[in-house]
Amino acid sequence: MSEIGEFGLIDVVAGLVGAEEKTGEAWRNLIIGIGDDAAAWQGEAGVQLATVDALVQDIHFKLDLTSWEELGWKSLAINLSDIAAMGGSPRYALVSLALPGDIDVRDIVFFYQGMLSVARQFEVAIAGGNISRAPLVIINITVFGNAAGASDKLLTRSSARAGDKVAVTGHLGAAASGLEMLTRGLQFDAGSAAMLRRAFLQPSPRVSEGKVLAQRGVRTAIDISDGLVSDLGHICKASQVGACIRVADLPVEPAVKANFGPRALEFALSGGEDYELLFTAPAQVIEVVKATLQPMGCPVTVIGEMVHDRDARVTVLDENGKEFELPKAGWDHFATGKHGV
Amino acid sequence: MSEIGEFGLIDVVAGLVGAEEKTGEAWRNLIIGIGDDAAAWQGEAGVQLATVDALVQDIHFKLDLTSWEELGWKSLAINLSDIAAMGGSPRYALVSLALPGDIDVRDIVFFYQGMLSVARQFEVAIAGGNISRAPLVIINITVFGNAAGASDKLLTRSSARAGDKVAVTGHLGAAASGLEMLTRGLQFDAGSAAMLRRAFLQPSPRVSEGKVLAQRGVRTAIDISDGLVSDLGHICKASQVGACIRVADLPVEPAVKANFGPRALEFALSGGEDYELLFTAPAQVIEVVKATLQPMGCPVTVIGEMVHDRDARVTVLDENGKEFELPKAGWDHFATGKHGV
Numbered sequence: 001m002s003e004i005g006e007f008g009l010i011d012v013v014a015g016l017v018g019a020e021e022k023t024g025e026a027w028r029n030l031i032i033g034i035g036d037d038a039a040a041w042q043g044e045a046g047v048q049l050a051t052v053d054a055l056v057q058d059i060h061f062k063l064d065l066t067s068w069e070e071l072g073w074k075s076l077a078i079n080l081s082d083i084a085a086m087g088g089s090p091r092y093a094l095v096s097l098a099l100p101g102d103i104d105v106r107d108i109v110f111f112y113q114g115m116l117s118v119a120r121q122f123e124v125a126i127a128g129g130n131i132s133r134a135p136l137v138i139i140n141i142t143v144f145g146n147a148a149g150a151s152d153k154l155l156t157r158s159s160a161r162a163g164d165k166v167a168v169t170g171h172l173g174a175a176a177s178g179l180e181m182l183t184r185g186l187q188f189d190a191g192s193a194a195m196l197r198r199a200f201l202q203p204s205p206r207v208s209e210g211k212v213l214a215q216r217g218v219r220t221a222i223d224i225s226d227g228l229v230s231d232l233g234h235i236c237k238a239s240q241v242g243a244c245i246r247v248a249d250l251p252v253e254p255a256v257k258a259n260f261g262p263r264a265l266e267f268a269l270s271g272g273e274d275y276e277l278l279f280t281a282p283a284q285v286i287e288v289v290k291a292t293l294q295p296m297g298c299p300v301t302v303i304g305e306m307v308h309d310r311d312a313r314v315t316v317l318d319e320n321g322k323e324f325e326l327p328k329a330g331w332d333h334f335a336t337g338k339h340g341v
Numbered sequence: 342m343s344e345i346g347e348f349g350l351i352d353v354v355a356g357l358v359g360a361e362e363k364t365g366e367a368w369r370n371l372i373i374g375i376g377d378d379a380a381a382w383q384g385e386a387g388v389q390l391a392t393v394d395a396l397v398q399d400i401h402f403k404l405d406l407t408s409w410e411e412l413g414w415k416s417l418a419i420n421l422s423d424i425a426a427m428g429g430s431p432r433y434a435l436v437s438l439a440l441p442g443d444i445d446v447r448d449i450v451f452f453y454q455g456m457l458s459v460a461r462q463f464e465v466a467i468a469g470g471n472i473s474r475a476p477l478v479i480i481n482i483t484v485f486g487n488a489a490g491a492s493d494k495l496l497t498r499s500s501a502r503a504g505d506k507v508a509v510t511g512h513l514g515a516a517a518s519g520l521e522m523l524t525r526g527l528q529f530d531a532g533s534a535a536m537l538r539r540a541f542l543q544p545s546p547r548v549s550e551g552k553v554l555a556q557r558g559v560r561t562a563i564d565i566s567d568g569l570v571s572d573l574g575h576i577c578k579a580s581q582v583g584a585c586i587r588v589a590d591l592p593v594e595p596a597v598k599a600n601f602g603p604r605a606l607e608f609a610l611s612g613g614e615d616y617e618l619l620f621t622a623p624a625q626v627i628e629v630v631k632a633t634l635q636p637m638g639c640p641v642t643v644i645g646e647m648v649h650d651r652d653a654r655v656t657v658l659d660e661n662g663k664e665f666e667l668p669k670a671g672w673d674h675f676a677t678g679k680h681g682v
Binding site: 039082132 | 379381383384385397426435437439469471474477479496498499562564
């Protein structure tokens with residue numbers, strides 16, 4: 001970057017984004033993109049959503065474990081996951097990069113290519129951002145979205161009630177075991193290895209699934225970033241209820257079970273970064289959601305229920321109905337999850 | 342932070358913001374603030390604006406030269422300045438902080454207090470954000486705003502035309518000389534010292550002035566962050582025209598002239614961070630703007646004009662009408678300005 005400077009890099013980025021095929025509502029409504037004091041777009045009616053996540057080098061990612069393209073993918077995907085967890089449609093992204101002076105401009109091109117793959121898939125417009133210098137790479141992406149319905153159709157963390165069933169989309173544990181595989185250099189068959197790497201580095205946000213939840217009457221959801229138990233704890237704290245889940249019912253990813261044996265459970269419970277949707281609703285609502293999502297290829301599994309508990313605890317039960325002790329210090333998880341304020 | 346953790350710090354921040362007196366449209370329309378996967382608010386009709394800026398420790402600020410309260414103020418103010426430079430009204434802010442583990446929670450309280458002072462003044466709602474660890478302090482703030490009118494009323498960088506007059510609000514050079522005073526430990530009279538410190542660390546974004554520009558027919562503006570000549574260059578490049586300004590007409594801050602003599606000119610031309618609005622328009626539009634803003638206490642000074650020039654150059658003329666040579670390597674400017682993508 002030292003050679004072409006921040007402004008040169010901005011020109012490169014503007015060129016890449018400018019060359020995109022601009023399909024979808026966001027691109028159509030965008031009035032001013034990269035290159036002015038602020039981005040501008042024609043507003044849509046209804047509830048607006050906004051979220052920001054930071055990825056810090058050596059805390060949330062390591063450059064020897066990820067390609068720049070995968071990093072670009074993940075940086076945007078985890079933000080779209082937040083919009084999905086509200087039941088909304090992502091629209092615009094602002095990308096703020098802090099980069100060391102000796103960064104290779106080609107790496108930033110790869111980063112943008114990865115990000116643009118996700119943006120294209122979900123029809124998100126890259127509307128602007130910022131580039132500054134820093135001694136290490138720090139990525140801050142803000143995503144702006146639209147909620148489909150009125151404010152009472154939003155998925156929040158604070159609307160769970162005792163008696164709700166707890167359910168989750170997809171399978172759990174793949175992202176954490178992908179990280180484990182990469183950090184320890186574990187060797188698996190090519191299919192498993194590719195799947196686990198992708199789960200950790202190129203998660204797929206559940207955007208259409210989140211919208212189905214909101215439309216079908218779910219009011220409570222969160223995306224799994226910190227880990228199943230931790231994220232369920234956020235719902236409990238915000239809703240002032242407890243939760244009880246059963247180990248036997250967890251949809252642990254089969255490839256994780258096959259390759260990691262008993263540790264698979266630990267990854268599923270505490271690993272985090274699966275970016276599946278964890279949600280609660282009355283049993284009949286869950287059934288409707290299941291009947292809609294499963295034909296779309298998205299498994300839905302009931303793993304427990306919300307209970308009265310002033311202390312808002314999460315209880316995990318083992319196969320015998322006894323309390324399951326979560327391993328405290330297990331594998332080295334440098335990805336510390338997301339800490340939305 | 343190590344003691345209470347990221348989640349503990351989020352609770353502290355949520356408490357501070359929660360205790361705010363929530364006046365103005367943004368707070369009224371906010372549906373979900375701090376503590377969920379995303380912020381949510383009731384959208385307004387019309388053109389939406391969004392901007393992000395990063396402040397990196399030891400590049401954009403040094404903790405021995407600024408208080409945390411001043412840092413909070415400036416971090417938000419420079420984003421509001423971007424919305425002002427589009428002619429819009431700022432509404433919501435998302436605050437993403439990357440912080441070392443040994444940070445004192447009280448400093449973050451001061452930071453938020455500084456930010457909340459600005460937010461209160463401009464009726465901006467702090468709607469959410471993110472906290473992560475990092476080896477140094479990095480602040481990313483995203484601000485969402487509303488444009489008053491249709492998209493043809495926006496202030497952009499790309500709409501300047503040859504024949505437009507170039508004008509600027511307020512006075513120039515105070516921020517850069519404030520930085521100079523702080524880094525070199527220069528001693529001035531108390532009044533000058535306080536003014537220069539404030540100019541650099543607590544800039545006042547020209548929000549109502551930006552709206553007046555947009556309403557009165559100005560179409561081209563930028564806020565002065567990189568420096569007058571550099572920012573005028575951004576307008577020239579985006580509009581494909583040249584600019585010619587006269588040193589004799591620059592509204593150099595009197596206290597800067599008094600304390601820095603001939604170097605005052607350098608600060609006014611290249612210093613940056615004054616966060617005044619630099620704009621271009623036909624002479625009669627500038628006259629109307631002047632007649633509106635001067636009674637509001639905001640000086641407006643014509644400093645030159647836009648000219649035909651394929652190379653989109655900025656020419657600075659001295660008192661004798663000769664080209665003025667800008668000093669290349671002058672004072673040590675660690676604040677490298679803002680690099681919006």
